[in-house]
Amino acid sequence: MEARSNIKGWCPSALRPMQAEDGLILRLRPWLGELSREQVLKLCELSERFASEELELTNRGNLQLRGIAEHDFDQLLGNLADLELIDEALEAKTGSNLCVAPDWSQGDVTQRLAEAFKASLAELPDLPSKFGFALDTGAISRLKEVPADIRVEKHESGSFLVYADSSPLGLRVNEDDMIKTCHQLTHWFAEHHTSEHRRMRTLLGAKSLPEKFTRDPVSGENQPMELGVHKDWQVIGVPLGRIKATDLHDALSSSSATQVRLTPWRSLIIDSHDIAHASAFILAQDNPRTRVFACVGAPNCASANGKTREIAERLRPQAGETVHISGCTKGCAFPRAATQTFLCEGNHFSLVKGGTAWDQPSQNNITLEAIENMVNSS
Numbered sequence: 001m002e003a004r005s006n007i008k009g010w011c012p013s014a015l016r017p018m019q020a021e022d023g024l025i026l027r028l029r030p031w032l033g034e035l036s037r038e039q040v041l042k043l044c045e046l047s048e049r050f051a052s053e054e055l056e057l058t059n060r061g062n063l064q065l066r067g068i069a070e071h072d073f074d075q076l077l078g079n080l081a082d083l084e085l086i087d088e089a090l091e092a093k094t095g096s097n098l099c100v101a102p103d104w105s106q107g108d109v110t111q112r113l114a115e116a117f118k119a120s121l122a123e124l125p126d127l128p129s130k131f132g133f134a135l136d137t138g139a140i141s142r143l144k145e146v147p148a149d150i151r152v153e154k155h156e157s158g159s160f161l162v163y164a165d166s167s168p169l170g171l172r173v174n175e176d177d178m179i180k181t182c183h184q185l186t187h188w189f190a191e192h193h194t195s196e197h198r199r200m201r202t203l204l205g206a207k208s209l210p211e212k213f214t215r216d217p218v219s220g221e222n223q224p225m226e227l228g229v230h231k232d233w234q235v236i237g238v239p240l241g242r243i244k245a246t247d248l249h250d251a252l253s254s255s256s257a258t259q260v261r262l263t264p265w266r267s268l269i270i271d272s273h274d275i276a277h278a279s280a281f282i283l284a285q286d287n288p289r290t291r292v293f294a295c296v297g298a299p300n301c302a303s304a305n306g307k308t309r310e311i312a313e314r315l316r317p318q319a320g321e322t323v324h325i326s327g328c329t330k331g332c333a334f335p336r337a338a339t340q341t342f343l344c345e346g347n348h349f350s351l352v353k354g355g356t357a358w359d360q361p362s363q364n365n366i367t368l369e370a371i372e373n374m375v376n377s378s
């Protein structure tokens, strides 16, 4: 394995961990988001031994360990490699972040296309580390709000639509041409992006796509998977996207689950219906806790202006409303508009209504008690 680099602000990965206030952050990208029961159980044990007590789910369906001491890192990495949780081909290719719709099945088009994508990694140009692809090729489009720069969806004609993030138009292609088209669009991005425009969305604000990538309309359909019991699996929510390793270990070891899939919606898919420790999870989509978002905040993140989770855990927004508690204007936990975004400012908060953490607040000096009153009684 290549030597790692600890560059602050870098998008973390397994071989390039990021330094945070509480230690190194290591991000795992299990292939197709799937882990075996044994991998999850051992991962929980490694997290308890080498990292903080919590595992974090990311908004691209990856999994993070944080709070890792510098002197423990190499041993942890070796253990993760033994568990086959480090894909050197993906790690070696910056910007090859791939998110697939997590309800893929063995041998289906999503799996085929993902394997073809991986086999063609060498043909990708150099890309910014946060660049990524969403393979949303199941029967229903699910990943429209998941961060990605190039998206692929099933088209109503039965073919596929490849399109640049934020573009209302794309190019319809058949399965055989899908990878080639993704590469062409990626190369166009690589040729034109600048240090100011390091993501597709911002680049398209400054430069138009070639006509060939803007021929067919993108559908508005988007249905993230909801929490609950399905025929062959159960989707369980992880409050604020963080779960204690001991809770996950206990829940899984007392169930009959053999596999776990990560989703980009702060949830896990397990292939059984007998998950225990229900109190550690959110089991139904109508639970108000599904509508609360908060980053890790202080003391774990050096940019945080206060504690985020303390207040987030006390909030129960009304149906149809979302509440985001952010430690700073970066808005990591919910990079979209929320009904109410509260920005930490020490012991007080400011409020952005219907906007993001980086928008102009309409109210300042709000106390914790006032937030509870505003959200829980609104």
Ligand code: SF4
Binding pocket: 295, 296, 297, 298, 301, 302, 303, 304, 305, 326, 327, 328, 329, 330, 331, 332, 333
């Ligand atoms: S939003 Fe700010 S405080 Fe919160 S995790 Fe991101 S950088 Fe840290």
